[in-house]
Amino acid sequence: MKRWLVPGLPFVALALAPLYLGSYHLTLAGRFLSLGILAMGIVMVWGQGGVLPLGQGVFFGLGGYALAMHMKLVSLPAGELPDFMQWNGVEALPLWWKPFTSAGLALAAVILVPAVAALVLAWLVFRRRMTSVYIALITQALALAFSTLLISQQGTTGGFNGLTNFDTLFGASLGDDRTRVWLHLATVALAALAYGFARLLGATQAGRLVTAVRDGENRVRFLGYSPAPYKILVFVVAGVFAGLAGALHTLHLGLISPAMVGVVPSIEMVVWVAVGGRASLYGALVGALLVNLAKDSISSAWPDAWLYIMGLVFILVVVATPRGLAGVVETVAARLGRARKPASGAEPVAAEVTSHG
């Protein structure tokens, strides 16, 4: 019970945030928490699975665009086309926009589209024992292709500006304070669910095999397992997490654009996890919150300084503390534990995370 109580408490505290946070910070908290869901997906693939995904922005975008398309259509008077389609001379709603008039289908798409995309990609790259370096670079190229495609198809995707100017979800106004509170609660609940799911999955045989594959793929193979299905499984879960995060983030921000799904944002997502701790679900959540909070405050005060700071922080984290904040906390906790109980024979050993390709 205690194992679930301690990690559960911060979620309870977050759920109570509407009581002690102003509306600006509440929105920030909701946004960053949704990003934390995505970060936990990266932990499963990277920290626990040893495969660095550099294209999570793609799945984030798929989820975000799916919901934004629905809201865009709902906000229109009957029979009218979205503004950017009219500007670009698109005369009829494209076929692939049609399903998104239905709220149910759009919600299903938020989960299913990223899941299917992740499944296809994972199947292609894991089936043929591609090395993790190749996979990192291929997913990165995918992020580049996805964002260029979105920008170039201005008439049907909103191009560089993305999708914005929508304000209702299921009939509730997004600007309304009550809606915001509900949205916040839903985000906290989904983040908690995602955390619980990831932890349970990590404890199953499949989850343990994924970690075993990270530490010695060939040994796992010699034991008679095929690593591919397990890697595909976590990759798809991470894709769904990213899609969910994209949808929630779109709701909080009221905007989704190619600038959030390309190469640079996709690497930034990995930065959050590296800072928080690549092998720790909690670390990733904290990393996503902290890095984005820092970005928000620093980049508004000194826009030019942000890239320097992020670059340097990143170099330092990778060189000095590969296990991120979670690693620092674990080391300190282990030291304290040792100091308190010098006589104890069984010393707490921090889980050793070896980083490798």
Place this chain on the structure above:
Amino acid sequence: MSSFALALGQLFDGLSLASILLLAALGLSLSFGLMRVINMAHGEFLMAGGFLMYVAHQWVPGAGVALGLPLAFAGSALLGALLERVLIRRLYGRPLDTLLATWGVSLVLQQLARDQFGSTGVEVTAPPWLADSFAIESGPLAGLAFAHVRIFIIGLAGIVLCGMVLLFNRTRAGLYIRAVNQHRGMASALGVDTRRVDLLVFALGSGIAGLAGGALALIAPVTSTVGQSYVVDAFLVVILGGMGTLRGTAIAALLIGVASAVAETFTSISFAKVILLLFVVAFLQFRPRGLVATRSRALEDA
């Protein structure tokens, strides 16, 4: 213009793109093959080369290319050597971490360039003998034009490639490089200073990227993001060719350069990018290690 001439023109454009890609990808491929380092800041060496070309033009208005290219090479090589010494050396054996750390470096370098040269970028006017083009006015190929500057870039890439082949196969340094590439531990045991070989190869690869940047400056304005726009394509070249092989990288650069030029005639640039990526992923289904895979009996390698 006949369709044959048009196709020839596209082929020429593809060849010039392939040359830039080759110059950009050589360093990446070598440093990966030798040190298992994925250098995300490699694009910024290209950018640095472009800016150095600009600086050379500012200093000596007349002697642009003759001064600019060596400066671009030397400056980027120095930058690369510095990066290897200060950062990358600490991360050997952790390829994915080198990727992340060097990405941090790339952010910092980009912002430095933006602060120094502005966000709109700078332009270099190509000298008169490069600004011209070689046009065919009559006959079946009428209307076809070969810009001198593109011919120059293709020639430059050819010379660099030949130089690398000679260096690898005919010099002692090349022998050491090949030895370390084949078996680091054994080479080290036989007295090869592997750290120095690493430094040399990394600096050389960075310098070549600088050359690419210097050459690019003659065609297009140099901006702080020029490196980023080439580095992803350069990585595609590297994984298609197979990491750490000269031959594979050269063939892959040619394939990708020509294929994207051809694809762009049929569809938009962005669709061409998607098609190219699909092609590379599909190809890797058949040869997961790229066109020219380094043969090894080791079970585990990166």
